[in-house]
Amino acid sequence: MISRRTLLAAAAGATLPLAAPGVLRAQARDLRLGIITPPGHPWNNAALKVAEVLKEKTGGKLTMTVFHAGQLGNEGAMMQQLQTGALDMAFLQAAEVGNRVPNVAAILAPYVIRSTEAAAKLVRQPIAMQMLEPLPKETGTLGLGWGITSIRVVFSAKEIDGIAGLNGMKLRINTTPAFRDFYSLLGAAPTPIPTPQVYDAMANGQVDGLEADLDFSWNQRFDKVSKVLMRMDAVFMPFIALASGKAWQTLSAEDRALITAATKEALAVQVDQTVTNAPKLLKDFEGTGIKIVVPPTADAAPIIAEYDKIWAPKAPILPELRKIGATLG
Known part of the structure; x- marks a missing residue:
């Protein structure tokens, strides 16, 4: 090597x-x-x-x-x-x-940036x-x-009002373990779907929701198969x-x-x-009339603690990454 x-x-x-x-x-x-x-x-x-x-x-x-x-x-x-x-x-x-x-995967940890x-x-x-x-x-x-990419958002085919709404949801995610562990802690059932099939999976009820960045989401027009866009302000890719x-x-x-x-x-x-x-993409989504939900920041604290129990031992750089992320606004 x-x-x-x-x-x-x-x-x-x-x-x-x-x-x-x-x-x-x-x-x-x-x-x-x-x-x-x-x-x-x-x-x-x-x-x-x-x-x-x-x-x-x-x-x-x-x-x-x-x-x-x-x-x-x-x-x-x-x-x-x-x-x-x-x-x-x-x-x-x-x-x-x-x-x-694994230290590279630390950048995918939830709430390192907002x-x-x-x-x-x-x-x-x-x-x-x-x-x-x-x-x-x-x-x-x-x-x-x-x-x-832009920070990722969650689209839901059913009415949800916050993070609790992910509990029990069949959620299409990127298959990386960093994202899987995060959404599993929220009670979702992470469901891998090949990218070209995501829109149809939402349309036919194969999954209840999906998470993706704003650029990809607008290009695919996931708002047309969703009732809610939830701004998690948690992860990016x-x-x-x-x-x-x-x-x-x-x-x-x-x-x-x-x-x-x-x-x-x-x-x-x-x-x-x-x-x-x-911000332009968010305005585009607002213009579609889709319901946009922004969960309270306080909801994140318990998830961060549980997540870091899993990932800090595997990715020792994570605590330092969080300290730096907290200074970036």
Whole structure:
């Protein structure tokens, strides 16, 4: 396994011992980036921006092809391709990386942040990059930075007035254990449904509710199959821009620096745009006439205590993450 020191040195532009020195950019090279979201999604736009900058800065010698909508497989498959060097880069959800590195999953804990604005601030804190330091050793990848989604909301097909309404609800969730444990503590029955089938599952009563970020929810128009939108202000799903450790070593220091800078710039724009768009999306939902419920903040305290009994031993960074999150508004 590639060591963290080796990859971090590469990120800083140091010269690496290469198995084949001739692979450094002497001719045109097309990088491959995988992503599960469809064309037009904010994450995809960020990936395409990286590709645009690389082509412009190198006069077309270094380009990037973005494989949208899981064309290369699901996130687990893309992680494996990163590890073998078959894939150069990927934008993967923190859930996928957190399955392998529990400290990364800590960012998914409920009530670490309470708003999209706070989520944006959190991924820009030094602790966010600190959480990615074990990736070279644990996954053979290098974390170049974070992107975000808006804070997630819950849609319900039945009338609910607060968190208690989730008790007994068949709730479609992201399958990550971090979310599963949270919603289980609330009494819900977490139900995994493939993303393309979520709308129909709500429409035909296969599930009573679902949780998702605002962008995806508006694109899918979940308000049309729901009576209530509950603003949990509890969890969000960031993503990580990952580079393959094996592929990284075949790049020159100049190219590594260029890719890192282009990625960080594109992610910064994506984060800012997500913050700007979140209130607009909420207004769009308000305009549909759907009932919007905002549970009292005090309801969160018992859940935080129970959740941390489960997750603090697995993700020791969680208490520090909570302290920092509490300062972000």
